[in-house]
Amino acid sequence: MFARIATIGLTLLLAPAAMAQTTLKTAVDGTFAPHAMPKLSGGIEGFNVDLAEAVGKQLGKTVTVDAAQFSGLIPALQAGTYDFIVAPVTVSKERAESLLFTEGYLNTDFQFLTKKGAPPITALEELKGKVISVNKGSAYDSWARGLEEKIGWKVESFGTQTDAVQAVISGRAYANVAGNTVVQWAARSNPQIQLSYTYSTGLVWAVALRKDSGPLRSELDQAIECLKTNGTIAALHEKWFGTKPAADSAAVTPFPGYGVPDMPGYDVAAHTPTCK
Incomplete structure (x- = not known):
């Protein structure tokens, strides 16, 4: 509901x-x-x-x-x-x-967080045999499951990102992966967890x-x-x-056409927005 x-x-x-x-x-x-x-x-x-x-x-x-x-x-x-x-x-x-x-309107990379004191993750391959928590239905869910066989990790989905983070705190999962802005907020708000490996996506x-x-x-x-x-x-x-967006980031850069360039559904039609 x-x-x-x-x-x-x-x-x-x-x-x-x-x-x-x-x-x-x-x-x-x-x-x-x-x-x-x-x-x-x-x-x-x-x-x-x-x-x-x-x-x-x-x-x-x-x-x-x-x-x-x-x-x-x-x-x-x-x-x-x-x-x-x-x-x-x-x-x-x-x-x-x-x-x-x-x-x-924002660039997004995937970032992992782990329990405080865990060794830094420097490569995805280091997560072989580990449980990775994700928010059910998210891009992180589908991405992690797509690599499940290749990396050898186990993916567990949770109904909320809060529950996915709690799984790391409780020891049910070794790491959580989500958008960089989200895990950074979680790490600042909770001393029991820490930031780790960032996977650059080039996505928005x-x-x-x-x-x-x-x-x-x-x-x-x-x-x-x-x-x-x-x-x-x-x-x-x-x-x-808590930071200014980069000068060339999606947060400040209008793109030509309608939609995301090079993606299905993109419309190249030129236009000049009428702003209030």
């Missing part, structure tokens, strides 16, 4: 072409800190919650944000429950065959939509470009990750 956790609203004039749909529904994994996490006062907060609000302001629309386990987000999107998924979704060729994506996180949502993809893509050029995404990067 998907629980409505937060509603992000705004009241701005709508362009005539956008009048047909004034409210958009989206969702996040509410345990994927610092992208989305529970607030002590109730509701959720995080980089992607703020991103949804900023996108809504650019579009002049109300955006409602639900929180649910990541493994259920894409099926719910495809079923029509949501208009798009603002949770971090790693863009891969496999996913782009069945989904539309906006351009990337982007907003995911159904294949039939071309016009909305164009709107969202242009809104993201505006948030890059006006410094909003860079400001959120500093707020939630």
